[in-house]
Amino acid sequence: MAYEVEMIADFRTRVGEGPVWDPKRQILNWTDIQTGRLFEYDPASGKSRKIYQGEYIGGYANNKRGGFVVASWSGIGLWREGEEITYIHQGTLHGMPLQFNDVTAGPGGQFYAGTYYEDGRRAKLYRFDPDGGITIVQEDIGTSNGLGFSPDLSTSYYVDTQQRRIWAYDFDADSGEFSNRRDLVVLDGEEGFPDGLTVDSEGFIWQAMWGGGCVIRIDPDGKEERRVKFPATQTSSAMFGGKDLNDLYVTTAWNGTGENEPPYDGSKHRGGELYRVRIDDVQGKAEFETDFAWPE
Structure with missing residues (x-):
């Protein structure tokens, strides 16, 4: 299946990540982790900017409350454009610095955030609840990455990039608990490493x-259904957006992350751009929002 892939923004992101679609504002945001930048793209105007x-x-x-x-490399906080981050949790937690990688919001307004340490220390996946509660969801992680939920909220998905695994869990939407972890997909590394993900309708x-x-579409049983190829090798995350949630936005990165990288063909372009591709026969689903109150 052939797709028309469009490059829509080029901020030469070192580690472009975390695309999030805001259906209220009809805006896409994404981050460059290793330069500390956040961006937004407005499809109506075709313009993008650093925010x-x-x-x-x-x-x-x-966040529902604005x-x-x-999740920064200093902790968890709330942020609005033009302001500094108002931290809720900062420093260390359970003896480990709060250096975060990929995150997602849960159906109860929770914030799931996983850590990553360049020195090889094992990471954790946390759940931060709006009432201040903190739960360790999963320990002994190499690189915490993509997170998502099935449409009926019976299953949650979680990626450990270093272990090349996509796990499935039983999910309790009322409590936010993950249980009964099992391998959904185990990859051999020859085609890269699993990074960010999203789940469609x-x-x-x-x-x-x-x-x-590339971005691979995987069915709930773990079988590949299709793949979409991109002109950058380091495809880092994906998110559906647009009025009808038929536009797949994909972030890429030009900078390597150090050890445990796949072998690279130096003639190929790594990335740094934001891409979009229309997927006419598939519709995404809206991501959840957190529900955290701003400190008075």
Whole structure:
């Protein structure tokens, strides 16, 4: 199946990540983790701009009470354009620094955020609740990455990039608990490493492959249904947007992350741009929002 892939913004992101669509504003945001920048793209005008420069931000979510909940390399906080981050949790947690990578909002307004450490320390996936509660969802992680939920909220999905695994869990939407972890997909690394993901309205996972230059659509049983190729090898994450949620936005990165990278063909372009591709026969589903109150 052939697709028309369009490059819509080029900020030469070192580690472009975390695309999030805001259906209220009809705006896409994304981050460059290793330069501490946040961007937005407005499809109506075709214009994109930088909206933040500061802390390294691994991920963020739209917040019902305004602004974003952000997960930086310093902690968890709330942020609005033109302001500094108002931190809720900062420093260390359970003896580990709060250096975050990918995140997502849960159906109860929770904020799921996983850590990543360049020195090889094992990471964790946390759930931060609006009432201040903090739960360790998963420990002993290499690189915490993509997170998502099935449309009926019976299943949650979670990626450990270093272990090249996409896990499925039983999900309790009332409590936000993950249980009964099992392998959904185990990849061999020859086509890259699983990174960020999103789940469409039919319950299929759209998995970005770091080093693979593609996004793979995977059915709920773990079988590949199709793949969309991009002119950059380091495809890092994916998100559906647009009025009808038929536009797939994909972030890429030009900078390598160090060890455990796939072998690269130096003649190929790594990335740094934001891409969009129309998927006419598939519709995404709206992402959840966090529900955190701003400190008085």
